[in-house]
Amino acid sequence: MMRLTCPFCGARELHEFQFHKTAPEPGANPFAAVYERVNRTDISQEYWQHLHGCRAWLYVSRNPSTGEVYQVHLLGTQS
Amino acid sequence: MSVRAPRYSAWSLLRGRFSGPGFWRPLWSGRQLQKAYDVVVVGAGGHGLATAYHLARDHGVRRVAVLEKRLVGYGNVGRNTTIVRSNYLLPQNHYFYEDALRRWETLSRDLNYNVMYSPRGVLDLALSDGEMVSLARRGNAMRLAGIDAELMDRAGVMKFAKELVPAGTRRFDIVGGLLQQRGGTVRHDAVAWGYARAASALGVDIIEDCEVTGLVTTAGVATGVETSQGPVAAGQVVFAVAGHTGAIGTMLGVPLPVETHLLQAMVTEPIKPLINSVLIYVHPHGEVYILQSDRGGVVMGGFLDGFPSYTREGRWSRLEDVVQSAVALLPQIAGLRVLRHWAGTNDMTMDGSFIIDRIRYDNVFLNGGWCYGGFKSIPASGAACAQFVATGTAPDLIRAHTLSRFASGHLLDERGGGPFPVRL
Incomplete structure (x- = not known):
């Protein structure tokens, strides 16, 4: 996985982005939302920020075992 | 049934030099997977092998198996930068890593294998x-x-x-x-091979190409594991799987702070x-x-x-x-x-310190969350984890490294960085 496609800026190099954390399960309690992570080897749904670009918060789903990126959405607009 | 590797000494190395190729035996013999064990250790990396070695040597546990998905030393024990040190800030960490460093100093003699400390x-x-x-x-x-x-x-x-x-x-x-x-440094591959050889000589079964795919439980107690080579009954199970610790949590239905x-x-x-x-x-x-x-x-x-x-x-x-x-x-x-x-x-x-604790079941243990400290801690981790498994009580050195510390607020935050492993 060398590039992510920002909805505003297009495909950009990975070092422009910062990974924040995996998205908590729906209805996770506050402790789980802060400390626990969803560790799946087939799909990972994550919060990222285009920190060194437009600074948009992104919702990325990708496969952490192959590096394939499935989708990048603006955070809050993911289905 | 166990093929004893020759004990290494200056004399045996000299003899090996003149005895031809038949003198050298495999460091650990290829044993068959048995139906039942007292303890099944998942993962033949540094921590898994050291835990099995100490279970057999210090606590007299007879039937121990180490199950490995790929090869002995395929994971992080063969991928690190070989550095050992004990320069940590928090007392819970520096006493533990100091115990490891003291063990590194004598490990070649203990294992009868030169780990080149x-x-x-x-x-x-x-x-x-x-x-x-x-x-x-x-x-x-x-x-x-x-x-x-x-x-x-x-x-x-x-x-x-x-x-x-x-x-x-x-x-x-x-x-x-x-x-x-x-x-300083320790030859990383030699650590995996030395522990595997010493554990094997004590009767531990090291089974490669054997992936653990699930845990078998009966009435709230783990009774064994499912593997790619069939089911294995186990009195106790230890997971020492490094980078796949989080996946083990998912497999057991316990979301981990990893x-x-x-x-x-x-x-x-x-x-x-x-x-x-x-x-x-x-x-x-x-x-x-x-x-x-x-x-x-x-x-x-x-x-x-x-x-x-x-x-x-x-x-x-x-x-x-x-x-x-x-x-x-x-x-x-x-x-x-x-x-x-x-x-x-x-x-x-989420706090940068490791976890050695029971996970979900009384007879299932997790040895993981090693962050950057995995290689340098191997000898202390093996000894402490084996003592925990054999006696049921965590030794003082790892008493603070529980899984529940994240919920109770007793974090061991060496870096002081909050609940993120990566924040620059």
């Missing part, structure tokens, strides 16, 4: 006054615990690490450093002796550690790639960052060619 010194560098204050704080904490630490000014660093004498213009000059002289990140390392072509110790510099945007292997290659590593991955394929920008930092410290190495680079999967916890 080299106490060449680990030197943390400071390039600013603020970094000196931070190093002094850590050094003082170590000295209060009776661990060797020496704070050096610029002249002291330049005298100890002559390779740092400027061979070009250094953008930021060295202000000082913190030296742990007993720290993320899996890649950590890269690389080695250059061999050169004549240049770097005498292990040089470490942690800066606001990453870090770099540099040493020279016994073969002459310059080994370098740095910070995590920064997002969850199991690919073991590193990211290019991190590689660049490590090389730039290394060349900034040692301009002499700028022309060297990198021979190999690789990545390991690190199980990063």
Whole structure:
């Protein structure tokens, strides 16, 4: 996985982005939302920020075992 | 049934030299998977093998199996930068890592296998006054615990690490450093092979190409594991799977405070002796550690790639960052060619300290969350984890490293960085 496609800026190099954390399960309690992570080897749904670009918060789903990126959405607009 | 490997000595090596190829036996014999064991250890890396070795040696557990998905030493025990040290800040960590360092000092004799412990010194560098204050704080904490630490000014660093004498213009000059002289390197593959050989000689079954796919439970108690070679009954199960710790949590239905990140390392072509110790510099945007292997290659590593991955394929920008930092410290190495680079999967916890605790069931144990400290802690982890499994009580050294500390607020936050493994 060398590039992510920002909805505003297009495909950009990975070092422009910062990974924040995996998205908590729906209805996770506050402790789980802060400390626990969803560790799946087939799909990972994550919060990222285009920190060194437009600074948009992104919702990325990708496969952490192959590096394939499935989708990048603006955070809050993911289905 | 067990094929005893010859005990190594100067005499046996000499005899082996003249006895022809039949003298050398496999270090651990290829045993068949049995139907039932007292303890099944999942993962034949450093921690799994050391745990099995101590279970058999110290606690007389008869039937122990180590099940490995791939090969002995395929994971992080063969992918690290071989550094051992005990220069930690928090008492719960530095007493534990000091126990490990003391065990490294005698490990070759204990295992009857040369692990090439080299106490060449680990030197943390400071390039600013603020970094000196931070190093002094850590050094003082170590000295209060009776661990060797020496704070050096610029002249002291330049005298100890002559390779740092400027061979070009250094953008930021060295202000000082913190030296742990007993720290250094250990030949990483030899640790896996030595533990496997010693455990095998004590009757431990080491089964490669045997993936554990599930846990078998009856009435709230684990009774065995499902594997790619069929079911195995087990009195107790220990998971020591490093980068796949989070996946084990998912398998057991226990979300863990763990993320899996890649950590890269690389080695250059061999050169004549240049770097005498292990040089470490942690800066606001990453870090770099540099040493020279016994073969002459310059080994370098740095910070995590920064997002969850199991690919073991590193990211290019991190590689660049490590090389730039290394060349900034040692301009002499700028022309060297990198021979190999690789990545390991690190199980990063939310406070930067490891976990050895029961997980979900009374007879299932988790040995994981090692962050950057996995390799250097192997001997202490094996001894402590084996004692926990055999006696049911966690030894004092790992009493604080529970899984429940995250919920109760008793975090061991060495870095003081909050619930994120990666925040630069």
